[in-house]
Amino acid sequence: xxxxxxxxxARIQFGFTISFHIxxxxxxxxxxxxxxxxxxxxxxxxxxxxxxxYHFWSRIFAVNFAMGVVSGLVMAYQFGTNWSHYSSFAxxxxxxxxxxxxxxxxxxxxxxxxxxxxxxxxxxxxLHFFSTVMVAxxxxxxxxxxxxxxxxxxxPQGFEIVDNVVVPVNWxxxxxxxxxxxxxxxxxxxxxxxxxxxxxxxxAWHLLRGNDNPCVRTMLSMxxxxxxxxxxxxxxxxxxxxxxTLEHQPAKLAAMEGHWENKPGEGAPLLLFGWxxxxxxxxxxxxxxxRLGSLILTRSWDGQYRALKEFAPQDRxxxxxxxxxxxxxxxxxxxxxxxxxxxxWLRWRGRLYGSQAFLRFTAWMGPAGLIALLAGWFTTEVGxxxxxxxxxxxxxxxxxxxxxxVMGATLIVFIVAYFAVFGIGVRYMLKLVSQGPQAxxxxxDAEAPGHRPARPLSAAPxxxxxxxxxxx
Numbered sequence: 001x002x003x004x005x006x007x008x009x010a011r012i013q014f015g016f017t018i019s020f021h022i023x024x025x026x027x028x029x030x031x032x033x034x035x036x037x038x039x040x041x042x043x044x045x046x047x048x049x050x051x052x053x054y055h056f057w058s059r060i061f062a063v064n065f066a067m068g069v070v071s072g073l074v075m076a077y078q079f080g081t082n083w084s085h086y087s088s089f090a091x092x093x094x095x096x097x098x099x100x101x102x103x104x105x106x107x108x109x110x111x112x113x114x115x116x117x118x119x120x121x122x123x124x125x126x127l128h129f130f131s132t133v134m135v136a137x138x139x140x141x142x143x144x145x146x147x148x149x150x151x152x153x154x155x156p157q158g159f160e161i162v163d164n165v166v167v168p169v170n171w172x173x174x175x176x177x178x179x180x181x182x183x184x185x186x187x188x189x190x191x192x193x194x195x196x197x198x199x200x201x202x203x204a205w206h207l208l209r210g211n212d213n214p215c216v217r218t219m220l221s222m223x224x225x226x227x228x229x230x231x232x233x234x235x236x237x238x239x240x241x242x243x244x245t246l247e248h249q250p251a252k253l254a255a256m257e258g259h260w261e262n263k264p265g266e267g268a269p270l271l272l273f274g275w276x277x278x279x280x281x282x283x284x285x286x287x288x289x290x291r292l293g294s295l296i297l298t299r300s301w302d303g304q305y306r307a308l309k310e311f312a313p314q315d316r317x318x319x320x321x322x323x324x325x326x327x328x329x330x331x332x333x334x335x336x337x338x339x340x341x342x343x344x345w346l347r348w349r350g351r352l353y354g355s356q357a358f359l360r361f362t363a364w365m366g367p368a369g370l371i372a373l374l375a376g377w378f379t380t381e382v383g384x385x386x387x388x389x390x391x392x393x394x395x396x397x398x399x400x401x402x403x404x405x406v407m408g409a410t411l412i413v414f415i416v417a418y419f420a421v422f423g424i425g426v427r428y429m430l431k432l433v434s435q436g437p438q439a440x441x442x443x444x445d446a447e448a449p450g451h452r453p454a455r456p457l458s459a460a461p462x463x464x465x466x467x468x469x470x471x472x
Contacts, residue, residue, distance in 0.1 A: 015381070022374065037222075063425060071422065083388075085398045089164065098146075101149075116135050147187055150183070156391070158173025182241040185241075189237060193372075194372075199219050200224060207359050208360065213437075224343035228343065231333070235333065254308045254311070258271045258286070267304065269290045270296065326375070
């Protein structure tokens with residue numbers, strides 16, 4: 001298909017499906033914690049604004065959660081269908097880690113999700129708050145197990161290879177592998193930032209349309225408080241993660257920096273922009289800051305780190321893609337920090353809700369967190385190539401024995417189905433956001449008399465109306 005090999009199509013298909021899937025759990029993680037904070041503030045202060053915001057965002061959470069579950073089912077099947085040799089080689093580690101995720105996080109979320117979405121007027125306030133906190137905890141536990149599995153693929157340890165099969169010998173080392181803590185912190189913070197931008201953009205959009213009320217102002221205010229705390233922290237975590245990558249995946253780090261060779265006695269520059277050419281083994285049109293790369297990565301003015309030419313060509317990732325996806329992530333991160341600082345300055349000046357320029361910038365930055373998250377994920381996954389288990393199993397040896405025609409046909413099916421199903425879902429979720437929070441909301445639509453909730457999506461108002469219920 002279009003000159004791609006079966007391996008390339010399998011990688012494109014996995015990248016396409018996981019790009020959809022990663023967006024929904026990120027928002028789920030952030031919104032679940034946001035809902036726990038809102039309900040806690042409602043119980044503490046008895047301010048109806050927090051209650052109304054809770055009911056508003058719980059509906060959006062329900063739709064997003066449903067799409068996350070559906071998109072996640074496909075990922076598990078792909079390990080067996082498209083990457084069967086990987087599954088037979090490393091399934092003794094990947095399988096139990098994913099099973100732990102189901103046995104702990106998924107059951108925890110599922111056990112309390114119904115109470116959280118449908119139990120506002122049916123259980124006591126303490127039990128309902130506890131359920132919301134447990135759902136939030138479940139999303140974080142889920143991320144922990146998933147990232148433990150993926151981080152082991154990045155920095156594997158705690159295993160032996162017996163008869164060409166991975167055998168775990170130390171589960172503590174498997175789970176707490178060298179990159180796990182950095183990647184978990186980086187990903188979790190990215191989810192919080194992405195959600196804060198989503199919530200903040202929603203508030204800014206409503207203010208720009210003249211929908212100025214305490215709920216909308218609180219949405220924007222809370223989002224900006226989160227950003228001013230999380231954005232600098234994420235930069236610090238990213239710096240530590242980069243040093244960890246330098247130690248354990250030096251080829252990936254060299255690709256991120258577009259660093260081809262060290263010059264004797266000179267520190268490495270920091271390349272701001274450029275066009276890496278893998279054939280010429282050089283970065284063309286480079287805009288660089290002398291020695292700053294060494295200062296950041298080695299904490300030394302003249303320090304050096306391994307360059308791309310020190311690795312065999314077959315052991316290098318796609319430098320162009322890694323180089324630019326990393327810069328998209330970092331560039332958007334800087335814009336997010338600018339947004340947070342601008343918001344803090346306007347808050348101090350008492351103009352937070354009246355600056356049209358700031359509100360427009362906030363609205364446009366709504367998807368920035370998710371785009372940065374995807375760019376960071378591409379940097380991580382493409383930068384690991386040509387290994388599926390870094391230094392242990394090459395990607396070309398992990399793919400199933402499918403033809404390019406089969407992989408191309410299934411990829412087309414996925415593209416059509418995903419844009420149809422999730423396009424409708426995202427459109428519906430944005431429609432809910434556009435309605436805005438309503439003052440003095442009582443029970444959610446799904447809790448009204450005569451409606452029996454059957455699934456998380458029932459918590460959304462459209463689902464309730466289809467059961468002949470209309471909110472009064």
